[in-house]
Amino acid sequence: MSGLDSADVAAEHYRGMLMCRRFEETVHEQHDLGNVPGPLHLSIGQEAVAVGVCSSLTDTDVITSTHRGHHHCVAKGADLGRLMAELLGRRDGYSRGRNGSMHLADTSVGLLGTNGIVGGGIPIAVGAAFALQLRGSNDVAVCFFGDGATATGNFAEAMNIAGLWKLPIVFVCENNQFAEMTPTSVHVAGQLWRRADAHDFPGMRVQGTEVEIVADAAAAAIARARAGHGPTLLEVMTYRLSGHFVGDPSNRDSAMADRWRKRDPLTTARRVLPESQAAQIESEVEAAIQDALSRALKSEPVSVGDIA
Template identity: 50%
Template structure:
C-alpha cells in the first residue's frame, strides 16, 4: 500500500452510496461530519495531535493486517469454527474509540476484531484466543465471537445480534450511579436495529439520560439481507427521533467524520445529557462469515467500496497535511507486519487448555462438579 497513489480525498467527496445527508435531529457539529468543505481542515486534523493521528492510522493498519492474518491462519487450518471479518470497516472502529479511555467501556459484536484492537487489545493474545489457546483473552473458551479485553474496557464481542446493546445500557447505569465519569460505546450492525433489544435499550438510555454512544455500523447487509429490504426507515439514524436523542449518519470510511460525530456524542454523554445514535456507513469487503458465497451482491459493488479504502484515505489525509511521510508510512507497515508475525508466533507456541479444566469458570466459586 502506498500513500502517494492516494487520489480519493477525504472530506469533500460524495457520501457513501445510497446514503445522503445526516439524521434529522443531529447536533450541528455532527451534521457537518464528512461534509467539510475543501477550504476547511478536517475535524481530525484540527482536533488531534499528529501523534494521535499517526497512532490512529497504525491501529487501522493493525486491524487490517490482523484480520488478513486471521484469514490466512483460517485457511491453514489454525483456526477452528468461523469468523466474521471487518476488513473495510477499520475507520469506524478506530474513529469511535479514539477518545475513549481504558475506563470507558464498549460492547462489541460478532464482527468485533476491529473494536477490540481499537480499544487497545494485544494482538498476540487475540491470535492466541482464535487459535483456542490458554494464553488467549478468553483462555480459548470464547474464540473470535466472544473476544473481550475487560482491562481495556472491552466487555466483549457477542454472538447474538443486538445482545450487547442492553448490556451497554447497564454499564452506563453503573457509570451514572457510581459517578465514574465514564461513557459506554455500544457497537452493533445494521441487522441489530430490527431486534427488540435495540429499541428497548435506546428508550431506556434516553429516559434516564445514560452516557451511551450507540454506534450502528451499517455495512449494508445483515448477512445477506440488505438494509433496504429489512429496514423501514431510509437511514438508521432516523430512528433516533423515536427515542428523542440526536441521530446522525456519517461516512464510516472517513475516520475524521466518525471521530467528529463520536466526539460530540461523548461530550454530550460525559456532560450528563444522555445518549446519541450514530450511523456509521461502511462496507465489509469480505463475506458475512467463512460460509458466504456472495450471492447477494455484485463484484462491481464490492470493488466500488474497495476503492473507498478507509486506510488509504486516512493515510492520504495525513500525507497531505504533512503528518506522515512516505517513509514513515512504509516504516509503519513494516512494524505492523512484524507485530502480526510475532503475535501469530506467540499464539502458535502457546499451550492448549487442559481438558480437565473444562468446567472452570462456569461459576466464580467452583462449588459443584455437576448440576
C-alpha cells in the same frame, strides 16, 4: 488523542486501522491453514468505525461488540497475542482458547465482550451506562452493533431506557449494507439514525470511509455523554469487503463492491501521510502482528474437555 497535532493524529489513525486490518488478514491466513477452530466473521473494510470511535475513549470507558468485533477489540487496546491465541484455540487466549472470536472480553481495557447474539450487546451496554451513572463516574459506554440488530426488540427497549434516563452512552450502528446476506434495502424501513428522534436524543449519519469524519462525530457524542446530556445514535455508513463469514461465497453486486473498494478507509488514510512515515508505520505494525502470531503459536492448544 488529545495533545496531538493533526499530522500525529492522522498517523495514529492509520496505525490503528492497519493494526486491525493486518490482525484479521493474519487470522484469515491461519484459518486457511486449519489453525482457527469455529466460524470467523471479518470486519475488513470497517476499520475506520472502530478506530475513529475508540480514539476518544479511555481504558475505563466501556464498549460492547458483536460477532464481527475483532477491530473493536484491537482498537480498544486488547492484547494482540492473547486475542490471536484465543482465535487459534490456545491456552494463552483470553478464555484459554475455549470461546473463540464471538466471546472475547478484557475488562482491563473496558472491553465488555463480543457477542454471538445479534443485538445482544445493546442491553449490556445500557446496563453498564446505568452503573456508570449511578457511581457518578465520568466514563461512558459505547455500544457497537450492525444494521441487522436494529430490527431486534433489544434495540428499541435500550434506546427508550437510555433516552428516558439520559444515560452516558453512544449507540454506534455499523451500517455495512448487509444483515448476513440480506441488503439493508430489504430489511430496514426508513432512516436508522432518525430513530433517535422517538427517544428525544440526537441521531446522525456519518460517512465511515474516512476515519477523521468518524472520529469527529464520535468525539462530540462522547463529550455529550460525559457532560451528562445523555445518548447519541451514530449511524456510520461502511461496507465489509468480505462475505458474512469466511467461506461465504459472497454473491453480492460486484459494481457496488468495487465502488466501496475504491473508498477503502486505509487507502484514504495513507494518502495524507508522507511515504516514509507510512512505510515506517507498516513495518512496526507488521512486527507487532508477527509477534502476536508467534506468541499464539507457541501456546499449547486447548484439549477437548479441558476445563483447567
